[in-house]
Amino acid sequence: MITFSGNPLDRTAARRDDEAWLAERRANGRVLALHEGKPLMRGDELAWLDGAGNNALFLGMDGETAVFAVETDDARDGEFRELRAVALLLPADEAAIVAAAKSLFEWHARHRFCSNCGHATTVFSAGWKRVCPSCAAEHFPRVDPVVIMLPLRGDRCLLGRQFAWPKGRMAPLAGFVEPGESIEEACAREVQEEAGLSARHVTYHASQPWPFPSSLMFGLFVEVEGEGIPDGVELEEVRWLTRDEARSMLDGRHPDLLAPNRYAIGQVLLTHWVEQT
Amino acid sequence: MITFSGNPLDRTAARRDDEAWLAERRANGRVLALHEGKPLMRGDELAWLDGAGNNALFLGMDGETAVFAVETDDARDGEFRELRAVALLLPADEAAIVAAAKSLFEWHARHRFCSNCGHATTVFSAGWKRVCPSCAAEHFPRVDPVVIMLPLRGDRCLLGRQFAWPKGRMAPLAGFVEPGESIEEACAREVQEEAGLSARHVTYHASQPWPFPSSLMFGLFVEVEGEGIPDGVELEEVRWLTRDEARSMLDGRHPDLLAPNRYAIGQVLLTHWVEQT
Numbered sequence: 059m060i061t062f063s064g065n066p067l068d069r070t071a072a073r074r075d076d077e078a079w080l081a082e083r084r085a086n087g088r089v090l091a092l093h094e095g096k097p098l099m100r101g102d103e104l105a106w107l108d109g110a111g112n113n114a115l116f117l118g119m120d121g122e123t124a125v126f127a128v129e130t131d132d133a134r135d136g137e138f139r140e141l142r143a144v145a146l147l148l149p150a151d152e153a154a155i156v157a158a159a160k161s162l163f164e165w166h167a168r169h170r171f172c173s174n175c176g177h178a179t180t181v182f183s184a185g186w187k188r189v190c191p192s193c194a195a196e197h198f199p200r201v202d203p204v205v206i207m208l209p210l211r212g213d214r215c216l217l218g219r220q221f222a223w224p225k226g227r228m229a230p231l232a233g234f235v236e237p238g239e240s241i242e243e244a245c246a247r248e249v250q251e252e253a254g255l256s257a258r259h260v261t262y263h264a265s266q267p268w269p270f271p272s273s274l275m276f277g278l279f280v281e282v283e284g285e286g287i288p289d290g291v292e293l294e295e296v297r298w299l300t301r302d303e304a305r306s307m308l309d310g311r312h313p314d315l316l317a318p319n320r321y322a323i324g325q326v327l328l329t330h331w332v333e334q335t
Numbered sequence: 336m337i338t339f340s341g342n343p344l345d346r347t348a349a350r351r352d353d354e355a356w357l358a359e360r361r362a363n364g365r366v367l368a369l370h371e372g373k374p375l376m377r378g379d380e381l382a383w384l385d386g387a388g389n390n391a392l393f394l395g396m397d398g399e400t401a402v403f404a405v406e407t408d409d410a411r412d413g414e415f416r417e418l419r420a421v422a423l424l425l426p427a428d429e430a431a432i433v434a435a436a437k438s439l440f441e442w443h444a445r446h447r448f449c450s451n452c453g454h455a456t457t458v459f460s461a462g463w464k465r466v467c468p469s470c471a472a473e474h475f476p477r478v479d480p481v482v483i484m485l486p487l488r489g490d491r492c493l494l495g496r497q498f499a500w501p502k503g504r505m506a507p508l509a510g511f512v513e514p515g516e517s518i519e520e521a522c523a524r525e526v527q528e529e530a531g532l533s534a535r536h537v538t539y540h541a542s543q544p545w546p547f548p549s550s551l552m553f554g555l556f557v558e559v560e561g562e563g564i565p566d567g568v569e570l571e572e573v574r575w576l577t578r579d580e581a582r583s584m585l586d587g588r589h590p591d592l593l594a595p596n597r598y599a600i601g602q603v604l605l606t607h608w609v610e611q612t
Contacts, residue, residue: 063517069524072568158515165514168472169450176448176455186513195445199514203480203551236463237442237476237549238435240340240542247346262539265517272514274480291349 060266061145061321065154067118067125074116074183083124084110090117090127094167095160095271096138098130102147104156105136115162115185117155127159127185129166141269145321153321157269162186164271165199173197200272205244206232207278208327209255209286214298215331216286218253221294228297228307229318230327232275241276252289253296255282263330266323277323279331305332337543338422338598342431344395344402351393351460360401361387367394367404371444372437372548373415375407379424381433382413392439392462394432404436404462406443418546422598430598434546439463441548442476450474477549482521483509484555485604486532486563491575492608493563495530498571505574505584506595507604509552518553529566530573532559540607543600554600556608582609 073079087110091098098105107128114126141160145153162185169188172179177192188197208230209216217228233248235241246257259281266275286296297315299307307315308329318324350356364387368375375382384405391403418437422430439462446465449456454469465474485507486493494505510525512518523534536558543552563573574592576584584592585606595601 060517062515063520065515065520069513071528154515158513161514171448171450171453173446173448173450173474176453178453197450198479198511200477201480201512201514202475203478234475235478235551236346236435237438237478238339238342238431238544238546240337240544241551242542243340243342251348265519267515267517269515274512274518 059150060264060323060326061150062154062157062267062269064150065118065158066151067120067155069118070116071186074186080116080124080184084112084114084126087114087124087126088120089114090125090155090159091130091132091135092127092156092159092163093129093131093133093138095164095269096140097144097156097160098133098136099139099144100136102144104148104152107135113181115159117159125155127163129163142319142321154267157267160269161201161267161272162199164269169197202273203235203241203276204232204268204273205235205241205248205276205278206230206324206327207245207249207260207280208324208331209249209253209280209282210331211282211298214300215304215328216253216255216282216296216298218288218293219295219297220292224316226314227316227318228295229322229324231293232324235276241278245278245280249280249282252292253284254287254289255284257282263327264323266326268323275323277327279327301332301335304328308332336427337541337600337603338427339431339434339544339546340542341427342395342435343428344397344432346395347393348463351463357393357401357461361389361391361403364391364401364403365397366391367402367432367436368407368409368412369404369433369436369440370406370408370410370415372441372546373417374421374433374437375410375413376416376421377413379421381425381429384412390458392436394436402432404440406440419596419598431544434544437546438478438544438549439476441546446474479550480512480518480553481509481545481550482512482518482525482553482555483507483601483604484522484526484537484557485601485608486526486530486557486559487608488559488575491577492581492605493530493532493559493573493575494605495565495570496572496574497569501593503591504593504595505572506599506601508570509601512553518555522555522557526557526559529569530561531564531566532561534559540604541600543603545600552600554604556604578609578612581605585609
């Protein structure tokens with residue numbers, strides 16, 4: 059299972075504009091509380107609240123129970139904690155629900171005004187749309203595609219380290235997809251830009267919703283040619299690893315390398331490659 | 336080759352903020368002209384202009400030549416034509432360049448104001464960023480991921496027809512990816528919502544930049560269970576096809592079915608499936 063995927067809710071999108079239907083479900087709804095992207099926790103568990111207000115975001119149905127989310131700074135029932143810190147404490151299905159709500163709220167926070175005319179916009183569709191009362195433009199949540207790829211040459215893979223990362227932390231390369239390119243083309247551009255590598259063949263592995271704030275990660279393997287030279291802008295360092303070296307890094311046994319975060323798809327790519335022989 | 340992919344330009348993103356470098360290249364640059372997303376054509380060829388102004392969008396390098404794009408209503412040098420009408424007349428590499436420029440200009444047209452505070456924003460990075468002079472928020476072009484999938488059951492595939500389409504026109508199912516879901520999950524949700532089908536296994540096939548206005552299409556195959564019943568909202572009709580029926584539709588020989596547009600990835604999926612035996 060890939061962290062932040064596996065949301066078990068039925069989004070029931072057809073009901074998002076059905077105010078009467080939603081009204082019936084609010085009183086008995088379960089409510090996830092977030093503040094600035096941080097879920098409300100009680101110890102190491104989500105602090106679910108009972109009963110949703112009119113402005114709650116509708117996340118979907120859990121069987122007969124409607125599930126909502128609210129942005130609030132009321133921490134009486136627990137403590138707001140960073141999602142990165144609790145992603146692996148939560149059951150996978152709850153982490154995925156939190157991820158969806160976090161992305162939506164962070165989109166709302168940055169999109170209160172109409173990009174088309176500058177007027178303040180209004181929330182519609184139980185939180186899934188904003189509409190401009192002045193120019194009538196409709197605005198939908200952003201989902202920003204990102205490619206993350208493990209360059210492969212012979213029996214080695216290449217990892218990179220960004221300037222801001224702690225010494226020893228290394229991960230596959232990554233970058234945003236731009237308008238007018240496929241993910242395969244974005245992958246080829248990024249490995250060339252960041253490490254001077256020529257992409258020969260790109261293979262899709264898996265995708266992952268990534269709620270920081272609203273990316274969609276495309277995990278790829280890419281056969282490359284070239285030595286691999288860090289660009290000195292994004293990447294400070296690159297390193298070719300054998301499967302044995304990567305395995306010891308993943309197991310926490312490598313003398314000077316730290317693996318990618320356990321909830322990141324970079325770790326999934328690396329683990330998959332290590333397990334092939 | 337997938338239409339709108341295969342842009343041959345080196346985007347040279349590292350130079351987008353290098354005003355001196357750009358200034359040297361404008362006078363000898365080649366310039367693509369668009370008006371409201373329509374490229375300027377002379378007959379069936381792009382009407383390239385010479386020399387770029389200071390506000391031209393920098394698309395990248397074609398060898399030693401810098402390539403730019405401008406939004407203009409000046410049609411002295413040709414005629415503005417719909418991209419859908421000329422996509423297959425243009426060489427593939429030029430169609431891909433037009434697609435990138437079209438997506439960017441349509442993003443600019445709808446994003447002149449800051450979604451964070453409502454203030455008018457300013458173009459930066461040779462057209463690849465807008466910045467708010469009031470709140471300093473940076474805004475990047477949208478790329479909206481869409482899943483398009485061919486449902487398969489046994490030796491048949493399912494196509495759907497939307498209400499707005501002409502009678503007989505059928506295509507794979509499609510929908511926008513929402514925050515908090517992988518493409519595999521978006522695919523499963525869409526086939527359930529639109530046709531009442533349960534997804535069993537999703538396979539990635541290819542991606543395609545889709546400049547109407549700025550989508551990124553993910554072409555998928557999905558093994559499904561269920562009969563397939565159109566939702567009556569998006570889809571008016573669904574139909575299971577054998578490979579022979581799909582082949583005759585693709586060849587234009589089917590008595591009452593019309594294939595998807597030739598430049599759409601739906602056609603690529605269908606052709607790939609037909610060619611498997």
